[in-house]
Amino acid sequence: MTxxxxxxxxxxxxxxxxxxxxxxxxxxxxxxxxxxxxxxHELNKHGTYPVIIKDPALxxxxxxxxxxxxxxxxxxxxxxxxxxxxxxxxxxxKNALPxxxxxxxxxxxxxxxxxxxxxxxxxxxxxxxxADLFFREKLRENLPSSFPLDExxxxxxxxxxxxxxxxxxxxxxxxxxxxxxxxxxxxxxDKNGFRGKIPEIKDLALKENMKAxxxxxxxxxNLGHAxxxxxxxxxxxDATFMYEVLADREVYQFTHAVMLxxxxxxxxxxxxxxxxEHLSSHIEDLLTRFQNRNxxxxxxxxxxxxxxxxxxxxxxxxxxxMAIQTNYPYGMILEAMAMGFLFQGRDEHGVMFTEDIVFHxxxxxxxxxxxxxVCGLDxxxxxxxxxxxxxxxxxQTSEQTTxx
Numbered sequence: 001m002t003x004x005x006x007x008x009x010x011x012x013x014x015x016x017x018x019x020x021x022x023x024x025x026x027x028x029x030x031x032x033x034x035x036x037x038x039x040x041h042e043l044n045k046h047g048t049y050p051v052i053i054k055d056p057a058l059x060x061x062x063x064x065x066x067x068x069x070x071x072x073x074x075x076x077x078x079x080x081x082x083x084x085x086x087x088x089x090x091x092x093x094k095n096a097l098p099x100x101x102x103x104x105x106x107x108x109x110x111x112x113x114x115x116x117x118x119x120x121x122x123x124x125x126x127x128x129x130x131a132d133l134f135f136r137e138k139l140r141e142n143l144p145s146s147f148p149l150d151e152x153x154x155x156x157x158x159x160x161x162x163x164x165x166x167x168x169x170x171x172x173x174x175x176x177x178x179x180x181x182x183x184x185x186x187x188x189x190d191k192n193g194f195r196g197k198i199p200e201i202k203d204l205a206l207k208e209n210m211k212a213x214x215x216x217x218x219x220x221x222n223l224g225h226a227x228x229x230x231x232x233x234x235x236x237x238d239a240t241f242m243y244e245v246l247a248d249r250e251v252y253q254f255t256h257a258v259m260l261x262x263x264x265x266x267x268x269x270x271x272x273x274x275x276x277e278h279l280s281s282h283i284e285d286l287l288t289r290f291q292n293r294n295x296x297x298x299x300x301x302x303x304x305x306x307x308x309x310x311x312x313x314x315x316x317x318x319x320x321x322m323a324i325q326t327n328y329p330y331g332m333i334l335e336a337m338a339m340g341f342l343f344q345g346r347d348e349h350g351v352m353f354t355e356d357i358v359f360h361x362x363x364x365x366x367x368x369x370x371x372x373x374v375c376g377l378d379x380x381x382x383x384x385x386x387x388x389x390x391x392x393x394x395x396q397t398s399e400q401t402t403x404x
Contacts, residue, residue, distance in 0.1 A: 005029035007081050009100055010091035010125075011039055011069060013164040017051050017181035019089045019125050024064035026201045031085075032069040033078055042177050043069035049177040054165075054294040060183075075103060082107020083114060087199065091125040094134070101138035108143065108153065119196040121154035123189065127222070129214055129313065132157040132193060156193035157210050159217040161186065163289065165297045168348060182295050188213050212270040219266060219319040220279065221286055223333070224259040226315055228290060229303030230339035231255060234400065237344075240298055243291045252287070258332045259283045262319050268326045300345040304353035310340050312376030320385070334385075338392035342400065 006023045008015050011032035020030050034040055043049060047067055053060040070077045082088065082104055092100055104122070111118060124131040132155040139149060163182045171178070185203050190210035198206065207213050225242075231254050232245025239245050246252050263279040290297070308314060313321070316337035323330035341363060346352050362370050367390070371377050377386050 005031060005086050007031045007033065007085040007088040008091065009033045009072075009089070009104075010093075010096075011036070011043065012091060013179055013181075014125055014160060014162065015089075015091040016049060016064070017164050017179040018160070018162045018185070018187065019091060019123070020049075020064055020067070021051050021062060021181075022185065022187060022201055022203055023089075023199070024066065025062070026199070028066075030064065030067045031081060032067070033072050033081065034069060035072045037071050037073075039176065040069040040071045043067055046177065049179070050175065052178055052180045053183050054180055054292065054296065055183050056292050056294055059294060072103075075106075078103050079107045079110055082120070083110040085120060087121050087123070087196075089123040089125050090135070094126060094128050094131075097126070097135055098138050101135060102142050105139050105142035108139070108147070108149075112147070112152070117152065119152050119154065121156055121194050121196050123156045123158060125158050125160055125187075127160050127217070129211075129218065129318070130157070131155075132190070152195065154193050154195035157190045157214065159188040159210075159213045161188065161217055161221055163292075163295060163297060165295055166301045166347075180295070182289060182292055184289060188217075209270065209273050212266075212273040215266060215270070215318075216274070216279075216282070218315050219262045219322075220259050220283060222309075222315040223262050223319060223336075224255055224283070224286055225290060225302050226309055226340065227258045227336040228252075228255040229299045229345065230336060230343050233299055233303060233343050233345055234339055234396065240300075240348075241293075242297045242299060242302055243293045245299060246287070246291045254332075254336075256283065256287060258336045259286070261329060261332045265319055265323045265326060265328045265330070268328060269322055298345075298347075300347050300353070303340070303343045303345045304356055306340060306343060306353075306356050306359045307374055310337060310374055312374075316340070317375055317377075324385075331388075334388055335392050338389055338396055341393055342396060 004027055006028045008019055008030060011034040024030050032043060048063050048065040049067060051062040051064060053062060070081055072078065090100060111120065124135055136155055143149060162184055165180055167180060186205050187203060188205045188207055191206035191208055228242060228246055228251060232239060232251045235248060235251060236245055260283065267274050310316060316333060320330045320333055344352060371386055372379060
């Protein structure tokens with residue numbers, strides 16, 4: 001590798017359009033590791049890839065060059081790359097992190113053997129809370145107890161606010177290497193996670209209290225996005241795009257109100273980090289970005305994957321738990337969550353997300369079991385909350401039946 005380089009696990013949408021773009025434009029040599037052998041081949045064949053910036057007014061095409069890729073199944077090549085990397089990043093999704101941790105651990109042992117004491121900072125570009133703690137534990141499982149993990153490896157948690165839409169088959173046929181993205185390009189990350197020198201890149205926003213910013217992403221951005229999709233789908237079941245449903249005043253105002261309700265809770269939990277002015281401005285900016293027509297973001301993409309999005313500590317239940325702890329209202333958030341149970345968005349081919357079909361079948365067979373196992377609600381200690389959720393769900397179902 002060259003002196004100024006980054007090893008990125010995951011050459012997907014965030015890996016290429018966000019992390020690769022940030023570091024590539026800053027003059028870094030980009031080395032991707034990916035499971036898609038065809039994509040790896042194309043990246044190595046061309047040594048570049050395009051990022052299409054879907055600006056609301058005018059699109060821009062950026063070319064990221066000085067790129068190569070490694071096939072993830074070539075374990076020895078991956079281990080060697082970890083051994084010599086200047087800095088690394090991971091954007092593969094939570095489910096793939098344990099397998100990534102195994103090969104990273106092997107690379108760290110190789111690194112320690114050849115360059116004792118050389119630090120490796122790993123940027124965790126994952127949309128999950130406490131990603132650093134999760135990945136550190138997975139590394140520990142694959143390293144000897146004597147390995148100086150905390151001293152030699154920095155695990156840098158991030159808040160990924162960039163929106164990258166699903167690309168159609170025709171988009172990929174046109175160019176399998178191109179990736180679409182919105183203009184927003186700020187990477188919020190944990191200043192305290194670094195062990196080595198922090199890269200000097202202007203779009204890196206370093207934060208001291210990273211937990212607050214991860215929660216801001218989950219409980220305002222993710223919450224608001226899903227709310228708009230669920231509310232919009234109920235009112236306009238045939239709508240395709242997010243900008244279509246948010247053009248409706250009722251959908252817009254409800255989404256805005258849900259985001260504000262969550263913001264009030266966050267200000268109580270993090271009084272030194274957030275102000276009313278800051279979060280109100282953030283909400284207005286997000287709602288503008290959600291309506292970016294050129295981005296072409298779909299209701300299907302934003303709303304799908306119900307088992308995760310309605311899960312125990314995700315965008316709805318996570319902030320509801322905070323509201324209960326702080327004794328703050330959460331009625332509108334719970335109403336939006338109930339709408340999620342009725343979401344049946346379909347892709348460009350009219351097909352539902354496979355796991356959402358399973359989710360709806362489970363709800364039909366035993367709603368109480370889904371509420372307990374997916375949402376993490378206890379039938380005794382959360383009895384009132386369950387009753388409120390079911391009341392909302394019953395009312396919304398009745399309203400839908402009346403409409404249709």
